[in-house]
Amino acid sequence: MIDKQSPIPIYHQLEEYIKQLIENGKLKPDEAIPSEREYSEQYQISRMTVRQALNNLVNDGYLYRQKGRGTFVNKQKVEQKLQGLTSFTEDMKERGMVPSSRLISFEIIPAEPQLARKLDIKENTPVYEIKRVRMADSLPMALETTYLPANLVKGLTEEIINKSLYQHIEEKLSLTIREATQQIEASIAKETEVNHLQVESGSPVLLIVRTSFLEDGTPFELVKSAYRADRYKFVHTMQRAAK
Amino acid sequence: MIDKQSPIPIYHQLEEYIKQLIENGKLKPDEAIPSEREYSEQYQISRMTVRQALNNLVNDGYLYRQKGRGTFVNKQKVEQKLQGLTSFTEDMKERGMVPSSRLISFEIIPAEPQLARKLDIKENTPVYEIKRVRMADSLPMALETTYLPANLVKGLTEEIINKSLYQHIEEKLSLTIREATQQIEASIAKETEVNHLQVESGSPVLLIVRTSFLEDGTPFELVKSAYRADRYKFVHTMQRAAK
DNA sequence: TATTTTTAGTTGTATAGACCAAAAAGTTCT
DNA sequence: AGAACTTTTTGGTCTATACAACTAAAAATA
Numbered sequence: 186m187i188d189k190q191s192p193i194p195i196y197h198q199l200e201e202y203i204k205q206l207i208e209n210g211k212l213k214p215d216e217a218i219p220s221e222r223e224y225s226e227q228y229q230i231s232r233m234t235v236r237q238a239l240n241n242l243v244n245d246g247y248l249y250r251q252k253g254r255g256t257f258v259n260k261q262k263v264e265q266k267l268q269g270l271t272s273f274t275e276d277m278k279e280r281g282m283v284p285s286s287r288l289i290s291f292e293i294i295p296a297e298p299q300l301a302r303k304l305d306i307k308e309n310t311p312v313y314e315i316k317r318v319r320m321a322d323s324l325p326m327a328l329e330t331t332y333l334p335a336n337l338v339k340g341l342t343e344e345i346i347n348k349s350l351y352q353h354i355e356e357k358l359s360l361t362i363r364e365a366t367q368q369i370e371a372s373i374a375k376e377t378e379v380n381h382l383q384v385e386s387g388s389p390v391l392l393i394v395r396t397s398f399l400e401d402g403t404p405f406e407l408v409k410s411a412y413r414a415d416r417y418k419f420v421h422t423m424q425r426a427a428k
Numbered sequence: 429m430i431d432k433q434s435p436i437p438i439y440h441q442l443e444e445y446i447k448q449l450i451e452n453g454k455l456k457p458d459e460a461i462p463s464e465r466e467y468s469e470q471y472q473i474s475r476m477t478v479r480q481a482l483n484n485l486v487n488d489g490y491l492y493r494q495k496g497r498g499t500f501v502n503k504q505k506v507e508q509k510l511q512g513l514t515s516f517t518e519d520m521k522e523r524g525m526v527p528s529s530r531l532i533s534f535e536i537i538p539a540e541p542q543l544a545r546k547l548d549i550k551e552n553t554p555v556y557e558i559k560r561v562r563m564a565d566s567l568p569m570a571l572e573t574t575y576l577p578a579n580l581v582k583g584l585t586e587e588i589i590n591k592s593l594y595q596h597i598e599e600k601l602s603l604t605i606r607e608a609t610q611q612i613e614a615s616i617a618k619e620t621e622v623n624h625l626q627v628e629s630g631s632p633v634l635l636i637v638r639t640s641f642l643e644d645g646t647p648f649e650l651v652k653s654a655y656r657a658d659r660y661k662f663v664h665t666m667q668r669a670a671k
Numbered sequence: 672t673a674t675t676t677t678t679a680g681t682t683g684t685a686t687a688g689a690c691c692a693a694a695a696a697g698t699t700c701t
Numbered sequence: 702a703g704a705a706c707t708t709t710t711t712g713g714t715c716t717a718t719a720c721a722a723c724t725a726a727a728a729a730t731a
Contacts, residue, residue: 194713196714230716233715233716234716237715252722252723253723253725
């Protein structure tokens, strides 16, 4: 299990080994794992090395410790899943619904000052503007407008949009979205939203504005969405930095 | 600076000391801090102890390391701040506003089935119910109801609530909140919300339900808030898990 | 039987040292 | 001046050990 001759650090080998056991369910939540000294003796490695492995797993949320009692397996976190999702499609699949879209408009427009600032491009730089009604299980869920700098995503077609814009971006253009900032607020449905979402006037909507960034920090897209409040709830898990 | 006789661990003292220097701006982003060996010699402590302090600061995002070069101060991240905040007070301070509260009611009630399930306690177990109007710069911002299992937080008084509930929990009871799940949705202000938040009937509100968990995963509190949509925007940065 | 004390086991803190690998700085040679 | 080599400094990994703080179970005591 542990190869001392390997160029891979011992603590890392142990870390991966324990992580496997947890993810395979061989170690169950709240179950105690062997003590540090047990690992130390079993694999003939220093206890400090074992601690390094366990500390990393504690920091990653896989384990938790209790002084005088032992080290235990943490509950699997939904958070991991939620952190990863960036698109409506992924979000809906996660909720067990079937996502679909209806394209309203698709054009290239010059970036207005406000948009240009958010995407960190010059004014009037061409951007794609994609308006879509997003549906879950064939029912209108959100009205979404996506803005993409045209120079970053060339040769976009209606077909690509209808298929999977994200897949195209990640696989064909090999761009990776590293992080996203979301601003969420409540509002009352405007007229276009009333029409496209098929809600009564005066209905509440959840507005989400998401800005995504590439690995080097370049702003990549701006997505403005208006969700039907009666159908959509935003769920989010946050972890506190250890003091 | 470092007191070896103190009951506070040495690594923790060093950690706080360096953190201070960063937050005070005496150490600037991308500036190199003294090497591990320098700290070790200057304070006559083991290099491993220094490493423990630095590792914690790296994990918390205050520092980053480069093999062969040194250890450097990280850029202040908004994200870090956002992840850390758990209370209305912290949130408002972060936004540069002055938070305050007005207590509406404070009592111990038996947990209803739904609440009991969310807090993972038995039905009718006593819980504190605290209703407050939360204000920012003296203007009503949110109507908040907090539920705390009475067995976890004993001897709560009005005074404590008005002072700082979180400080009391973390320092006096030495409980640490590790993570929180939030559900966010949009709605129309109900009558009590209309009254306490001083909005017109039909106004949109942002509803946030937060469940906080302790280090071992025990549910600790449930907070239901209704924010004035015209004054409050929820901001959230998420990072994508590396593939 | 009930209570207190002891004991064994656990994680937490800390030390002193060793060697490695990467980067930077200094030195020598061309 | 520039290139190639050597030395120094830095963080990364690992060992072996010691004692403290805490928990839970066992043993001794009332």
